[in-house]
Amino acid sequence: MMSFRRDYITKPIFKWAKTALPALSETEAEAISSGDVHFEAELFSGKPDWTMLRKMKAPTLTAEEQAFVDGPCRAFCDMLDNWQIDRVDGDLPKEAWDYLRENGFFGMIIPKEYGGKGFSAYAHSEVVRYISSRSVAGAVTVMVPNSLGPGELILQFGTQEQRDDWLPRLASGKELPAFGLTSEDAGSDASAMVDEGVICKQEWQGEEVLGIRLNWAKRYITLSPVCTVLGLAFQLRDPDGLLGDTPDIGITCALVPTDLDGVETGRRHLPSGTMFMNGPTTGKDVFIPLENIIGGPDYAGKGWMMLMSALAAGRGISLPSLSAAGTALAAHTTGAYARVRKQFNMPIGLFGGVQEPMARIAANAYTIDAGRRLTTAALDEGHKLAVISAIMKYHATTRMRESINDAMDVHSGKAVIDGPLNYLQPHYRAIPIGITVEGANIVTRNLIIFGQGAIRAHPHLLDEMQALQEPDPEKSLTDFDKHFWAHVGHSTRTFFRGWWSAWTGRGDVPDNAGDIAPLYARLSRWSAAFAVTADMAFLTLGGELKRKEMISARLGDALSEMFLVSAALKRWEDDGRHEADLPLVQYAAEVSFNRIGRALDETIANFPARWVGWLLRPTLLPRSRSRGPSDKLAEQCAMILYHPSQTRDRLVGPLHPGEPDSGQGLLDTAYRMVIDAEPLTKRLRKLKQSPADALKAGALTDAEFAQLQRVDAAVQKVVAVDEYSPEEIAAMFPDAPQHPDSFTPREAAE
Ligand SMILES: Cc1cc2nc3c(=O)[nH]c(=O)nc-3n(C[C@H](O)[C@H](O)[C@H](O)COP(=O)(O)OP(=O)(O)OC[C@H]3O[C@@H](n4cnc5c(N)ncnc54)[C@H](O)[C@@H]3O)c2cc1C
Numbered sequence: 001m002m003s004f005r006r007d008y009i010t011k012p013i014f015k016w017a018k019t020a021l022p023a024l025s026e027t028e029a030e031a032i033s034s035g036d037v038h039f040e041a042e043l044f045s046g047k048p049d050w051t052m053l054r055k056m057k058a059p060t061l062t063a064e065e066q067a068f069v070d071g072p073c074r075a076f077c078d079m080l081d082n083w084q085i086d087r088v089d090g091d092l093p094k095e096a097w098d099y100l101r102e103n104g105f106f107g108m109i110i111p112k113e114y115g116g117k118g119f120s121a122y123a124h125s126e127v128v129r130y131i132s133s134r135s136v137a138g139a140v141t142v143m144v145p146n147s148l149g150p151g152e153l154i155l156q157f158g159t160q161e162q163r164d165d166w167l168p169r170l171a172s173g174k175e176l177p178a179f180g181l182t183s184e185d186a187g188s189d190a191s192a193m194v195d196e197g198v199i200c201k202q203e204w205q206g207e208e209v210l211g212i213r214l215n216w217a218k219r220y221i222t223l224s225p226v227c228t229v230l231g232l233a234f235q236l237r238d239p240d241g242l243l244g245d246t247p248d249i250g251i252t253c254a255l256v257p258t259d260l261d262g263v264e265t266g267r268r269h270l271p272s273g274t275m276f277m278n279g280p281t282t283g284k285d286v287f288i289p290l291e292n293i294i295g296g297p298d299y300a301g302k303g304w305m306m307l308m309s310a311l312a313a314g315r316g317i318s319l320p321s322l323s324a325a326g327t328a329l330a331a332h333t334t335g336a337y338a339r340v341r342k343q344f345n346m347p348i349g350l351f352g353g354v355q356e357p358m359a360r361i362a363a364n365a366y367t368i369d370a371g372r373r374l375t376t377a378a379l380d381e382g383h384k385l386a387v388i389s390a391i392m393k394y395h396a397t398t399r400m401r402e403s404i405n406d407a408m409d410v411h412s413g414k415a416v417i418d419g420p421l422n423y424l425q426p427h428y429r430a431i432p433i434g435i436t437v438e439g440a441n442i443v444t445r446n447l448i449i450f451g452q453g454a455i456r457a458h459p460h461l462l463d464e465m466q467a468l469q470e471p472d473p474e475k476s477l478t479d480f481d482k483h484f485w486a487h488v489g490h491s492t493r494t495f496f497r498g499w500w501s502a503w504t505g506r507g508d509v510p511d512n513a514g515d516i517a518p519l520y521a522r523l524s525r526w527s528a529a530f531a532v533t534a535d536m537a538f539l540t541l542g543g544e545l546k547r548k549e550m551i552s553a554r555l556g557d558a559l560s561e562m563f564l565v566s567a568a569l570k571r572w573e574d575d576g577r578h579e580a581d582l583p584l585v586q587y588a589a590e591v592s593f594n595r596i597g598r599a600l601d602e603t604i605a606n607f608p609a610r611w612v613g614w615l616l617r618p619t620l621l622p623r624s625r626s627r628g629p630s631d632k633l634a635e636q637c638a639m640i641l642y643h644p645s646q647t648r649d650r651l652v653g654p655l656h657p658g659e660p661d662s663g664q665g666l667l668d669t670a671y672r673m674v675i676d677a678e679p680l681t682k683r684l685r686k687l688k689q690s691p692a693d694a695l696k697a698g699a700l701t702d703a704e705f706a707q708l709q710r711v712d713a714a715v716q717k718v719v720a721v722d723e724y725s726p727e728e729i730a731a732m733f734p735d736a737p738q739h740p741d742s743f744t745p746r747e748a749a750e
Contacts, residue, residue, distance in 0.1 A: 020542030034309035035386030044457040046494035046531030050510035058574035059122035077134035083420040101173025114167035121379035132325035134656035147314030149179035150231035157295040178227035251303035262286040316389035323400035330407035335641025336671035355638035357406035370571035397434040419722020421663040446549040449556035460487035498528035561592035583636035594628040670714040
C-alpha cells in the first residue's frame with residue numbers, strides 16, 4: 001500500500017514539485033537554519049495553541065535594571081535637548097557622550113563577566129524606549145552598539161580570544177563600534193556588495209602573516225564618523241588558494257580598527273535632520289590579520305548566516321522600542337492637547353472627527369507595546385526570532401508613522417511650526433529613518449515576512465523542500481512521500497476547520513478567557529482561513545510565489561495582524577485583565593480582523609487560477625468581512641487619552657517628562673490645570689457667561705476667577721509656537737544673502 005502510494009501517486013507529484021518549488025540556495029539554507037520560530041508557527045498551523053501564548057512569562061525588570069532606567073537613563077535624557085542637537089550643535093553634547101561611556105550604556109547586552117550590564121532583551125528595550133521618548137538622536141546612539149554590530153556578532157560567533165580582547169573594551173566604551181554592511185552599490189540586496197577582501201600575506205607587527213587586504217566603499221553607516229572599530233561585511237576571495245581551493249569564499253564579517261592605514265571615516269550624512277552620527281566610510285588596501293574575522297578563519301564565508309542570526313535580536317528590539325516610544329508620546333500629548341485646545345468653544349477632543357485619529361493612536365500604542373513585550377519575552381527565552389522580528393520591524397514603524405501623522409493632524413499648526421517648543425517634530429522627522437533601516441519596509445513586507453515565514457513557520461513546507469534536495473533519490477522520494485501526505489492531512493483538516501468556523505463563527509477559545517473569549521474565537525477562525533489560503537498559494541503558485549510579491553505581502557499582512565492581536569490579548573491578561581482597558585484590545589482586534597479579511601479577500605481575488613477563488617471565497621469568506629471598530633468603540637478609546645486614568649497611565653507607560661518650561665512640560669501643566677478647573681468651566685457653560693461676567697454677577701469668587709485666568713495663561717503657553725526676529729533668522733543662516741531693508745513689499749511699492 002505504502003509503495004503503491006509512493007510509486008504511483010507521490011512520484012508524479014514529486015516530479016512536479018521538483019520543478020515547481022524553488023531549490024534552497026546554500027545561503028538561504030544557512031539563513032533559515034540561523035533562526036527559529038515561535039508563536040507565528042502556531043498561527044500558521046491554522047489551530048493555534050493558546051496555552052503556549054498564555055504560559056509565557058510577562059517580561060519584567062530586575063531591581064538593577066529598573067534602577068538603571070530610573071537613574072542613569074533619566075540623567076542621560078536630562079542632558080539632551082533636541083533643538084540644540086538637531087538644529088544648533090549637530091551632535092549630542094560632549095557630557096552626554098562621556099556619560100554614555102562611563103555608565104555602561106554601550107555594553108547593555110554584554111555579559112557581566114566581560115564588564116557589561118548583561119541586561120535582558122526586555123530591559124534593553126525599556127532603555128531604548130525611554131531614551132526614544134526624549135530624543136531620537138540619543139536613542140539611535142545607544143541603540144546601535146547594542147544591536148547588530150561587533151558586540152552582538154562577537155557574542156554569538158566570536159572566538160574566546162576575541163571575546164576576552166574586545167568585549168571588555170566595548171562594554172567600557174573605550175571602543176565605539178559601527179556596523180558596515182550597506183555599500184554604495186548594494187542596499188536591500190546587501191549580498192550583491194562588491195566590497196572585497198582578498199586573502200594575502202603581509203607584514204603585521206613585524207612578522208609576515210596570512211591576512212586580508214580590504215577595499216570598501218560603505219554608505220549610511222551609523223556611528224561611522226566617530227567609531228573606533230568597524231564590523232565590516234565584505235566578499236572574501238582567495239584567488240591564490242592560500243586558504244584552500246575555494247576562490248570565492250563569500251560574505252565574511254571582520255573587525256577593522258579605524259586607525260589602520262587606508263581606513264577613511266569622519267565624513268557625515270544628515271539623516272532626515274536627526275543629528276546622530278551617520279556617514280560613509282571607505283577603505284583602500286587595508287590589511288587585517290585572519291584572526292580579525294569574527295569567529296576566526298572557520299567563519300570565513302559565513303557572514304550572511306551570522307548577519308541573519310544577529311539581526312533577529314536587534315531588529316526585534318531597537319526599532320519596535322523606538323516606535324513604541326514615539327507612539328506613546330503621540331498618545332500622551334495628543335490626548336492632553338485635545339483637552340486643552342478649544343475650537344467652537346469646545347475642547348477639540350470632544351469632536352467625533354478628532355476622536356477618530358485619537359482612537360487610532362491609542363490602539364496603535366497598545367498594540368505596538370504589546371508586540372514589543374511578547375517579542376522581548378520570547379527573545380529572553382532564548383529564541384532567534386527571524387519572522388517575528390521582521391513583523392515587528394515593519395508593523396511597529398508603520399504604525400508609528402500612522403500615529404505620528406495622526407498626532408500632527410490633531411495638533412495642526414502647533415505641530416507644523418518648528419522650534420524648541422515643538423515636541424512632535426523630532427519624531428516626525430525621524431519616521432523615514434525607522435522605515436528605511438534594518439530592512440527597508442517595502443522589501444520587508446513583500447519579501448521577508450511571508451517569504452521567510454512560509455518556509456520556517458509552515459508545519460511541513462521546509463521538510464518537503466529539504467526532502468526534495470536530498471541527494472539520494474530513493475531517500476528523497478521516501479522522505480517527500482512522508483512529509484507530503486502529512487501536509488495533505490493537515491491541509492484537509494484545516495480546510496474543514498476554516499469552512500466550519502467561517503460559517504458558524506466558532507473557533508477555539510482557551511479556558512477562562514473571560515471578556516476576550518470572542519476575540520480568541522475569531523482569531524482562531526482567521527488562523528484557519530489564513531492557513532488554507534497560504535496552502536492554496538503554495539499549491540497553485542509554487543516557486544512563482546516568490547515573485548508574486550503583492551500576494552506574498554498580503555499573506556504576510558494577515559500573519560502579522562494575527563500576531564499583533566495575539567500580543568494584545570496576551571497583554572490584556574498580563575496587565576491584570578482590567579475591564580477599563582478592554583476598549584483598547586477590542587479596537588485593536590477589530591482593526592486587525594478587518595485587515596486580515598481584506599488581505600485574504602484580495603489574495604484570493606488575485607490568484608492566477610480562477611477556480612481557487614470559486615472554491616475559497618464561499619468556504620472561507622461567506623459573510624461580508626469585519627467592518628472594523630464601531631464609532632462607539634472609537635469614542636471610548638479617544639476618551640482614554642482624554643481623561644487621566646490608570647488605563648491611560650498603563651497605555652502611555654514611562655516617558656521622559658521634559659523640563660517644566662519645555663513644550664511637553666507646559667502641556668502637562670496645562671492639562672492638569674484644565675482638569676482641576678473643570679467644575680468651574682462647567683458652571684460657566686451652564687450660565688452661558690464669560691468669566692468676567694460671572695465674576696461681576698457673583699457667580700464666581702475672586703479666587704475662582706484668578707484660577708481661570710491662570711488656566712487660560714497656561715493654555716496660551718501651550719498653543720503658542722516659536723517665532724523669530726529677522727536678526728535671529730539671519731543668525732541661523734549666516735551664509736544666506738542678506739536682503740536690504742527696502743526689499744519689503746510695502747517699501748518696494750512706494
Ligand atoms: C539613517 C540611516 C542609517 C543607516 N545605518 C546603517 C548602518 O549602521 N549600517 C548599515 O550597514 N547600513 C545602514 N543603513 C542602510 C540601510 O540599511 C539601507 O538604506 C537599506 O538597507 C535600504 O537600502 P537603500 O537605501 O539602498 O534602498 P534600496 O535597496 O535601493 O531600495 C529602494 C526601495 O526598493 C525596495 N526594494 C528593494 N528590493 C526590493 C524587492 N526585492 N522587493 C520589493 N521592494 C524592494 C526597498 O524596500 C526600498 O523601498 C542606514 C540607512 C540610513 C538611511
